[in-house]
Amino acid sequence: MLLSLVAVAAAPAHAAMLSVVAPPDIAGSKLVPVAFGALDGWAADDHAAAFQTFLNSCAARRASPAEVGPASAPTLAAGLTHACAAAARLGATTPSREVARLFFEANFRPYRVVPDTGGEAFFTGYYEPEVAGALAPGNGFDVPVYGRPADLLMSGGGPTPNSGGALRREGDALVPYFDRAAIEDGALAGRGLEVAWLKDPIDLFFMQIQGSARVRLPDGRVLRLNYDGYNGHPYLPVGRLLIARGLVPREEMSMDRIRAFMEADPEAGRALRRENRSYVFFKALDLGGEAGAMGAEGVPLTAGRSIAVDRRLHTYGTPVFVAADLPLSAPGSSEPFRRLMIAQDTGSAIVGPARADLYFGTGLEAGAVAGRIRHSGSFTLLVPRFAAAGTPGHPR
Template sequence: MALAAALAATPARALMLSEVPPPAIDGAKLVPVAFGAMDGWAADDHASAFRTFLNSCAARRTPPAEVGPASVPTLVAGLAHACAAAAALGTQAPSRQVARLFFEANFRPYRVVPDKGGEGFFTGYYEPEVAGALAPGNGFDVPVYGRPADLLMSGGGPTPNSGGALRRDGDALVPYFDRAAIEDGALAGRGLEVAWLKDPIDLFFMQIQGSARIRLPDGRVLRLNYDGYNGHPYLPVGRLLIARGLVPREEMSMDRIRAFMEADPEAGRALRRENPSYVFFKTLDLGAEAGAMGAEGVPLTAGRSIAVDRKLYTYGAPVFVAADLPLSAPGSREPFRRLMIAQDTGSAIVGPARADLYFGTGPEAGAVAGRIRHSGAFTLLVPRFAPAETPGRSR
């Protein structure tokens, strides 16, 4: 018990603590569970999750240079207290046992159960690495566009990913160009290109993933990250292939989508244009070893970072994922029991028990991520305590 108390240590100036109630999450109820009843909890590498959690704590202390869509403020005070308790440990590399005890001392687990029934739903994502150039020529003729200055979100400002997007046409505001219009040259000649690719399929998958490493001809790596979209709704092309009987539902993956597009380029182009959403990119000053940048403003950790619905969850929140996934090969089902940290979001990640699991960089990570469309248990770890409000202190 003494160790548990130390792991939940109260900072010197925070003399009073209050218990943090579980948040109200639209579309779901939260069911309390015991850590000991969570399949795979004790066997996980909690030290790895702890290091990822510290990255989120750092983002709370210093506003990140790369800011993505904001998450809801629920649980912020409790997470701040948990971060203070993590700092009080005095090490960024505790043992697995100490890290597990830290999470158990500072959080309470709640299974998120959708009102519509069933379990959580998980997909996977990754950071593509593709060949590209900084100027057109030598086969590099597919432009990667940065966010246009005339892109206005429906709220009237340029904030990325905050609703529909508009542009001025004379005195009127009209919807921003859709994918087909942009591919047909609506943005050409405006100096918006941040890179050039050889393959439009590569660009399409970059836009789905929201980031990329561009391998330049001289060997350098250009890091690109999401910087807004054109405001049109995202239409999953895999759903269209299933509905038309072109790919069986049980075989759907990103590899199957790519294979369809490569086998019939014209049909692939037409399929891509049925998804009117179009993503813009910006360059990042990231080292080659850092993960893709998440919306929280920290590099993602393969196997430990997830994307969640930013309207329902707070960045930095730990989530225990328990699912059986095809990790080694299509059709396999292997146990995935992992404590992960909410550090990102995505336009297709919507709902109370929905998460996108980040698997890393390159084709191997992409192959695994592209196979994940599976249900499982989504358990949110809610902070136990937060500094209590004192009389006369304002928020």
């Protein structure tokens, strides 16, 4: 009976006008078809929670969201539009776990993404920090958080965020944009670009890694900040440097260990941060206090259900089943993480066909979990079964 209900919801008014969606060609990988029943943990997941997150992406497809990040690959856009229409036909009431599971099984086909280099998918975690800050300097708040400079030009000649190297004009020449050290030494001071002020430069550094933050102001209000481009210099993971120099064992590497190193020796920490020449700019968002961080797709992220992917290879709104054993409860632990998640974000360090950053939410606890994740597993892409014949893609 349930399968019949979902089949009715998924059935288009004009089935003869549908086309079958072919699995995409994703550079650097091969897609291996699998059965839903062969996915370890598929049946036990809370598909209703994944369905709600999927609906958030559907809303972004129907209307221009208030906040849009870099466009993703449009490969599966038409199929996702059709799947969203099928989801809408289920009605306004949140479906049960079983109905939601049957919805995904009726409207998608699973393909495991296997990197050409061999091995498994690779997962990291991210979160939204909450830090102390102010709207004006003073009382210890002397670390500026800069908005995007007007003279920042991406190497393609336009102002699109996160699209390559960045330049600025110096006389008649175009030169690379200021790196982290130059900006920290005052290259942007006095230009009115400050959107907030913090007490701790380490907080700013981790904000820039995560791409968003909640800034707790002295009067209790919360300022929501989100990524608004970067200076075009390559991102260098400082944890990799600590491992290479024998300062932190590989198996113990986490964001907590990086912070501990920087706090124990502020001058060494400052020098380490400057080796990552990349520098992220922010803008304020009009978001409610309970909403998740804004993803590049233009929707607030859902803790435990949203992922960041390589936008050049994947389409925002695509469901991905993630299977890995992760240290969720404590460092060194290993617990099964088997969850259907939705691609809603990207990041400069998220590169590759089977690479994802798992969003864990806001605050210290989420940050502790996210900072421990550097683990392999399997990345299974759910490809829409059908699209309306002749429907153009809608890249986002």
